[in-house]
Amino acid sequence: MPRETPPVFVPLHTEPMGLFASLAASRRNLIDIIPDEAVRRPILSGRTGKRWHMVMEPGAIRRMLLENIENYPKSLVTKNLLRPAIGDSLFIAEGAHWRWQRRAAAPVFSHRNVMNLAPIMGEAAERSCTRIAAAGDRAVDMxxxxxxxxxxxxxxxxFSGDGQMDAEAVHRAIDDYIEAAGRISLFDMLGLPDWVPRPGRVFSGKAVAEMKRVADEAVEARRLRGGRDVPDLLDLLLAGEDPETKRQMNTAELRDNLLTFIVAGHETTALTLAWSLYLVAYDQEVQDKARSEAQAVLGGRAAAGEDVAKLPYIRMIADEALRLYPPAAMISRTAQARDELCGCEILPGDTVIIPIYALHRSERLWEAPNMFRPERFADRKAVERYAYLPFGDGPRICIGASFALQEAVIILATLLSRFRFTPVPGKDPKPVQILTLRPEGGVWLMAEPLAGPDSPSRKGGAGMAG
Known part of the structure; x- marks a missing residue:
């Protein structure tokens, strides 16, 4: 019998939506524009201001993301939303400009460099444990x-905590920009060119400009000071070069990529962890199994990089959370030339959407798709590759995927080894996507410290629950 699963998902709409209904839905929650049929069909097409197609067929998605990638660059809407904040960084750039940046940045996320950063992840997990323990018998917004x-x-x-840049202020500025300007406008829906001003993005530009100025100063200060014995992300990017052309990133390119990594590098992992904790709070059987694994490996200490390979079940929990609540729940592309997907004609200028939220819950591709079952990922080779896209795929697969997964496993294992998490009745979050799939209202859980000499309840320490 399937275990009880938490009741949180977004009911997909069953009635056709016109232009203004679609605009209102997309500004409220992008998930709301996905038709219910998307979990049962390989492709859906329509017109809302301009022609669009939603693709849920792995073979067609493979064509978009791998075989015919040049025909499907990121959509104009995506670029218009993000370019004012992160410029032509890896996330936005296309063609040759993207390729050389990718080649220059790839060594930054090598296995060796990611492993060297693992102690920082373990230390952050320890600080989280201290804050949670300090909450006592109060619920914590995880x-x-x-x-x-x-x-x-x-x-x-x-930045190695060198004080050259207020990274938290950078995050606030980008978050404020997304809140004010990161929602789709009527001009986007109508396909107006990007030189037509979008009011929200115009009025939010001052904070972004100040953020970029501070970031530029931090980059230049590091150039003058030089790197550290154990290089941080900025050191590695400063040293990086395209192995083919030997080109290095200038200050603006370094800054735009750093800002991208700061936001994407913590937001997506935070969401993975929050949804993972929400899910295991509802399924104590899964939580107990994960805890036994973590305690056997860790013995009371925080997880380290070399532990990740010994924590396969906790990795499965993260994988399943990414399936049910993918941080990027929808990606869109703008077709450049005529093509055919699932027997459907694609014309130049058409918006082609991969609704990852629906793909991951497809009744055609997954057994009991709305159920929480980490065991689905016991054999990852059995999971159809283009049916599961938490980090995208093809040449543009997320460059920081290994970093994010290592961080998620280290933090999740440390927390589950020390606390029992249970849900707070009436406090279920709602999945809402603007740019990422966030739990509206927070993830409120009770965290019971586990008995033992290394339990947080015996360590003490100051802190405040989130």
Missing amino acids: AADMVRTTFDVISDVT
């Missing part, structure tokens, strides 16, 4: 605490 924890990590691995 979504807020995971944002704080992963932000501690990205701040330390980016």
Whole structure:
């Protein structure tokens, strides 16, 4: 019998939506524009201001992301939303400009460099344990605490805590920009060119400009000072070069990529952890199994990089959380030339959407798709590759995927080894996507310290629950 699963998902709409209904839905929660049919069909097409297609067929997705990638660059809407904040960084750039940046940045996320950063992740997990223990018998918003924890990590691995840049202020500025300007406008839906001003993005530009100025100063200060014995992310990017052309990033390119890594590098992992904790709080059988694994490996200490391979079940929990609540729940592309997907004609200028939220819950591709079953990932080779896209795929697969998964396993294992998490009745979060799939209202859980000489309840320490 399937275990009880938490009741949180977004019911997909069953009635056709016109232009203004679609605009209102997309500004409220992008998930709301996905039709219910998407979990049962390989492709859906329509027109809302301009022609669109939603693709849920792995073979067609493979064509978009791998075989015919040049025909499907990121959509104009995506670029218009993000370019004012992160410029032509890896996330936005296309073609040759993207390729050389990717080649220059790839060594930054090598296995060796990611492993060297693992102690920072373990230290952040320890600080989270102290804060949770200090909450006593009060509920803790684990979504807020995971944002704080992963932000501690990205701040330390980016700038080594050298004080050259207020990374938290950078995060606030980008978050404020997304809130004010990161929602789709009517002009986007109508396909107006990007030189037509979007009011929200115009009015939020001052904070972004100040953020970029401070970031530029931090980059230049590091150039003058030089790197550290154990290089951080900025050191590695400064040293990076395209192996083919020997080109290095200038200050603006370094800054735009750093800002991208700061936001994407903690937001997505924080969401993975928050949803993972929410899920295991509802399924004590899974939580007990994960805890037994973590305690056997860790013996009371925080997890380290070399422990990750010994924690396969905790990795499965993270994988399943990424399936049910993918941080990037929808990606869109703009077709450049005529093509055919699932027998459907794709014309130049069409918006082609991969609704990852629906793909991951497809009744055609997953057994009991709305159920929480970490065991699905016991054999990852059995999971159809283009049916599961938490980090995208093809040449543009997320460059920091290994960093994010290592961080998620280290923090999740440390927390589960020390606390029993249970849900707070009536406090279920709602999945809402603007740019990422966030738990609206937070993830409020009770955290019971576990008895033992290394339990947080016996360590003491000051702190405040998130």
